[in-house]
Amino acid sequence: MPVGTLASVKGVPQETLEELGVQILLSNTYHLYLRPGTEQVRLLGGLHNFMSWPHAILTDSGGYQVFSLSELRKVSEEGVRFRSHLDGSSHFLTPEGAMAAQIALGADIVMAFDECTEYPADRQRTRESLELTLRWARRSKKYFEEHRHEVPWGSQHSALSIQPDEALGDPNETPALFGIVQGGMESDLRQESAQRTVEISFPGYAIGGLSVGEPRVLTEDIVAATLPHLPPDRPRYLMGVGTPEEIVQYARMGIDMMDCVLPTRAARHGLLFTSEGKISIKNARYAADNGPPDPACGCKVCARYSRAYLRHLYASHEVLAMVLNTIHNLAHYLDTMRAVRHSIKLGEWASSFSGVRSAPKP
Amino acid sequence: MPVGTLASVKGVPQETLEELGVQILLSNTYHLYLRPGTEQVRLLGGLHNFMSWPHAILTDSGGYQVFSLSELRKVSEEGVRFRSHLDGSSHFLTPEGAMAAQIALGADIVMAFDECTEYPADRQRTRESLELTLRWARRSKKYFEEHRHEVPWGSQHSALSIQPDEALGDPNETPALFGIVQGGMESDLRQESAQRTVEISFPGYAIGGLSVGEPRVLTEDIVAATLPHLPPDRPRYLMGVGTPEEIVQYARMGIDMMDCVLPTRAARHGLLFTSEGKISIKNARYAADNGPPDPACGCKVCARYSRAYLRHLYASHEVLAMVLNTIHNLAHYLDTMRAVRHSIKLGEWASSFSGVRSAPKP
Numbered sequence: 001m002p003v004g005t006l007a008s009v010k011g012v013p014q015e016t017l018e019e020l021g022v023q024i025l026l027s028n029t030y031h032l033y034l035r036p037g038t039e040q041v042r043l044l045g046g047l048h049n050f051m052s053w054p055h056a057i058l059t060d061s062g063g064y065q066v067f068s069l070s071e072l073r074k075v076s077e078e079g080v081r082f083r084s085h086l087d088g089s090s091h092f093l094t095p096e097g098a099m100a101a102q103i104a105l106g107a108d109i110v111m112a113f114d115e116c117t118e119y120p121a122d123r124q125r126t127r128e129s130l131e132l133t134l135r136w137a138r139r140s141k142k143y144f145e146e147h148r149h150e151v152p153w154g155s156q157h158s159a160l161s162i163q164p165d166e167a168l169g170d171p172n173e174t175p176a177l178f179g180i181v182q183g184g185m186e187s188d189l190r191q192e193s194a195q196r197t198v199e200i201s202f203p204g205y206a207i208g209g210l211s212v213g214e215p216r217v218l219t220e221d222i223v224a225a226t227l228p229h230l231p232p233d234r235p236r237y238l239m240g241v242g243t244p245e246e247i248v249q250y251a252r253m254g255i256d257m258m259d260c261v262l263p264t265r266a267a268r269h270g271l272l273f274t275s276e277g278k279i280s281i282k283n284a285r286y287a288a289d290n291g292p293p294d295p296a297c298g299c300k301v302c303a304r305y306s307r308a309y310l311r312h313l314y315a316s317h318e319v320l321a322m323v324l325n326t327i328h329n330l331a332h333y334l335d336t337m338r339a340v341r342h343s344i345k346l347g348e349w350a351s352s353f354s355g356v357r358s359a360p361k362p
Numbered sequence: 363m364p365v366g367t368l369a370s371v372k373g374v375p376q377e378t379l380e381e382l383g384v385q386i387l388l389s390n391t392y393h394l395y396l397r398p399g400t401e402q403v404r405l406l407g408g409l410h411n412f413m414s415w416p417h418a419i420l421t422d423s424g425g426y427q428v429f430s431l432s433e434l435r436k437v438s439e440e441g442v443r444f445r446s447h448l449d450g451s452s453h454f455l456t457p458e459g460a461m462a463a464q465i466a467l468g469a470d471i472v473m474a475f476d477e478c479t480e481y482p483a484d485r486q487r488t489r490e491s492l493e494l495t496l497r498w499a500r501r502s503k504k505y506f507e508e509h510r511h512e513v514p515w516g517s518q519h520s521a522l523s524i525q526p527d528e529a530l531g532d533p534n535e536t537p538a539l540f541g542i543v544q545g546g547m548e549s550d551l552r553q554e555s556a557q558r559t560v561e562i563s564f565p566g567y568a569i570g571g572l573s574v575g576e577p578r579v580l581t582e583d584i585v586a587a588t589l590p591h592l593p594p595d596r597p598r599y600l601m602g603v604g605t606p607e608e609i610v611q612y613a614r615m616g617i618d619m620m621d622c623v624l625p626t627r628a629a630r631h632g633l634l635f636t637s638e639g640k641i642s643i644k645n646a647r648y649a650a651d652n653g654p655p656d657p658a659c660g661c662k663v664c665a666r667y668s669r670a671y672l673r674h675l676y677a678s679h680e681v682l683a684m685v686l687n688t689i690h691n692l693a694h695y696l697d698t699m700r701a702v703r704h705s706i707k708l709g710e711w712a713s714s715f716s717g718v719r720s721a722p723k724p
Contacts, residue, residue, distance in 0.1 A: 007674065011373075011681040015662065036649065036674045044652055044670050052666045287398060290406055300377065304414045308406050312369065312398045319373040322681055 001026045001058060001259040002330055006035065007051040010264055011323040012330070014053050019300070020330055021338075024056035024108075026259040029101050030065030033091075034084050038101040046106025046152035058259070059107035061098045061140075061180075064208070064239075067116045075115065077132070095139040099147065099177075106152045107175055111206065112140040114180040119212040126184035130193050133182045137200055144177045151175065178204040178237060185218055187225035194229035204235035207255075211240040220249070227254050244273050244336050251340045263333045267325035270314045273332045279307075281325065286311040299331030363388045363420060363621040364692055368397065369413040372626055373685040374692070376415050381662070382692055383700075386418035386470075388621040391463050392427030395453075396446050400463040408468025408514035420621070421469035423460045423502075423542075426570070426601075429478045437477065439494070457501040461509065461539075468514045469537055473568065474502040476542040481574040488546035492555050495544045499562055506539045513537065540566040540599060547580055549587035556591035566597035569617075573602040582611070589616050606635050606698045613702045625695045629687035632676045635694045641669075643687065648673040661693030 002009050002017065004025045009017060017025070027047060032038055044050045047057050063080070066073055070082035079094030098113035113136045117129040179202035183189035197205060207226050210219050223238060230236050237257035238250050247258050263273065270282040274294035279286075281293070289307040301310075301324045313321035364371050364379070366387045371379060379387070389409060394400055406412045409419050425442070428435055432444035441456030460475035475498045479491040541564035545552035559567060569588050572581050585600060592598050599619035600612050609620050625635065632644040636656035641648075643655070651669040663672075663686045675683035 006678045006680055007671070008678075008680045008682045011685060013682065013685060015666065035678055036670075040649065043650060044668070049652075050668070050671055050674075052668075052671065287402065288405060290411075304376065306406070306412070306414075308398075309369070309412055309414065312412075316368045316370075316397055318368055318370045319681060319684060320370045320375065323373060323375060323685060 003259055003261045006031050007047060011326050021334055026058045028065055029059045029062035033101050034086055038104040042104035042152040048106055056108045058109035059102045059105055061111040061113040062093055063114050064116045095136040096143040099140055099143040103147055103150055110175050110177045112137045112179050114182060114208055117182050117184045117209045119214050121184050126186055126189055130182050130189055134196055137179050141200060148175055176203045178202055178206050180206045180208040181226055182209045185214060190222055190226045191229050194226050205230045206237040206239050208239050223253055248340060263329035264326050267329040268322050273329050281310045282314045293328055299328050301328040365621055365623045368393050369409060373688050383696055388420045390427055391421045391424035395463050396448055400466040404466035404514040410468055418470045420471035421464045421467050423473040423475040424455055425476050426478045457498040458505040461502055461505040465509055465512055472537050472539045474499045474541050476544060476570055479544050479546045479571045481576050483546050488548055488551055492544050492551055496558055499541050503562060510537060538565045540564055540568050542568045542570040543588055544571045547576060552584055552588045553591050556588050567592045568599040568601050570601050585615060610702060625691035626688050629691040630684050635691050643672045644676045655690055661690055663690040
């Protein structure tokens with residue numbers, strides 16, 4: 001899922017995202033809550049209408065950004081008090097408030113409000129955080145069930161009247177609320193968090209609190225320890241990963257969904273993901289290189305522009321550098337996931353006689 | 363002509379320019395001379411190949427930017443010594459050097475090297491500047507005629523091998539060198555400059571040294587005083603104008619070509635040109651406005667996005683604000699010029715029995 005923090009994948013028009021085959025975007029509740037405000041977006045017909053994106057949208061709960069961006073945050077049983085990173089204004093976010101915000105945004109997938117346990121954290125702190133996330137998950141679900149039909153896209157305020165055309169299954173199941181597993185870097189606590197989150201019952205589950213600074217081998221261990229305790233017939237979403245190699249690896253392990261700012265953020269810093277590995281387009285060696293950014297890529301950037309041109313745009317601080325680099329990196333990620341899906345289908349076909357769902361072997 | 367200073371119309375991919383119907387771009391020799399270097403562009407197959415733009419390109423001579431941007435410039439009979447605004451390095455630009463640079467860039471229309479007379483300037487200074495520009499025009503033409511066939515697009519260095527597909531008429535006439543009329547704000551000196559430039563003989567003529575801070579009524583007076591002395595069967599190009607109302611007015615007076623950074627630069631500052639006049643999209647009044655930027659515009663921005671969304675993007679410093687605003691403003695300018703051309707054709711049709719070429723009356 002490409003990240004469109006403030007209702008925009010930085011520099012890329014929605015029609016270009018459609019050309020790339022983007023099926024679902026992630027947007028950040030914390031950022032939209034501060035600017036332009038979730039109530040404002042609701043009055044404008046929800047995110048689908050506001051940003052003219054008739055396809056699926058997942059919103060995070062705001063919790064992660066509160067923990068990573070805001071100042072002077074204070075966590076209590078009730079919720080989190082924090083100051084905006086923009087203007088220092090004081091806000092109080094609760095599980096109920098996070099649900100109301102995401103329903104106002106009109107997300108197709110709403111994330112439960114969780115506490116992202118910091119890294120490193122000791123065992124007692126990890127357990128307390130896990131318990132708080134579970135209590136908040138129950139409160140999230142209760143509020144969500146009572147208010148889920150208050151979606152904004154029937155709003156009379158909407159002039160454009162865009163409605164999501166790719167509701168995930170039965171309209172009665174949209175929006176869907178996903179639970180989030182925490183438990184820090186402790187395998188047994190992850191197992192417990194997963195089991196107790198599944199007991200609450202959600203149509204999908206996320207693994208949160210990873211990719212927060214820990215070594216990658218630890219991330220993999222925790223994912224491996226958690227996955228067996230999440231139902232295989234529900235989407236399993238690993239938050240905040242990763243490199244192209246990592247997303248293939250996690251998909252092999254059984255992860256269905258991932259989001260990451262890496263392809264878009266790296267693009268803005270001149271880093272391109274290609275079939276031959278990462279290249280830093282700002283490098284002087286590309287100044288006279290008339291070849292495409294990635295000879296094996298079929299995206300419209302690689303079809304039209306040279307490394308020399310992209311290097312010139314970057315070195316000259318031209319905005320088009322960000323635009324074209326981002327389009328290419330998204331194409332690379334989406335191609336990677338298309339290849340993963342293709343492999344899974346081949347694997348399912350190969351094992352269809354036994355009727356067992358199977359992911360391709362590494 | 364949209365302005366693509368550094369071989370890029372800021373924030374807009376070339377394929378989008380093609381969708382908008384852009385037929386010709388202006389690029390700035392001074393900027394490309396400094397970065398990435400005109401010789402570098404030549405080795406990469408010229409601007410057409412470098413920026414993947416198979417349509418027409420006009421390059422300015424570099425003179426205007428030397429006068430407006432560089433530091434410590436010193437004009438002599440031979441040329442201009444100046445320091446780069448980027449790194450303070452010293453350079454010397456002559457009529458011959460400006461021709462060599464533009465031929466290396468592979469421009470379809472090359473501009474003679476001129477001195478842009480500052481405003482205000484007294485009569486003696488204006489005459490001296492005019493005489494220098496005439497001597498430089500003769501040197502420009504001499505060098506150009508001897509080297510015009512050294513275009514870069516047959517270069518073996520080119521991997522992509524893009525060649526201009528819209529050469530302006532006979533390939534033997536591309537590139538074409540245009541002369542530039544100077545003469546400050548003195549009507550009789552403008553007349554003299556025009557007549558003596560026409561005596562040198564060029565396939566097209568530009569009126570330079572206007573839109574440099576003088577009142578608009580003076581600009582119009584000088585254009586009106588100059589035009590009768592330029593042959594009506596050659597393109598007449600007014601440099602550096604203007605607003606949508608101004609370009610219509612100048613076209614009515616008989617101007618065939620114009621360039622201006624206004625649509626693109628204004629877009630980056632949140633100013634949109636619409637059928638209802640200018641609007642500043644950053645204004646809070648648009649925060650809840652679900653209508654299109656311009657209800658009368660058929661561009662892809664107006665077809666898809668709301669004022670509220672564009673306002674949010676601008677207020678949130680999102681790069682997409684610049685991208686979408688620029689696309690809309692270019693569409694508005696191109697639509698304006700399409701309407702002008704349509705009016706001219708109607709006028710020609712109406713007067714076809716008399717065989718007189720006629721521009722529509724105000």
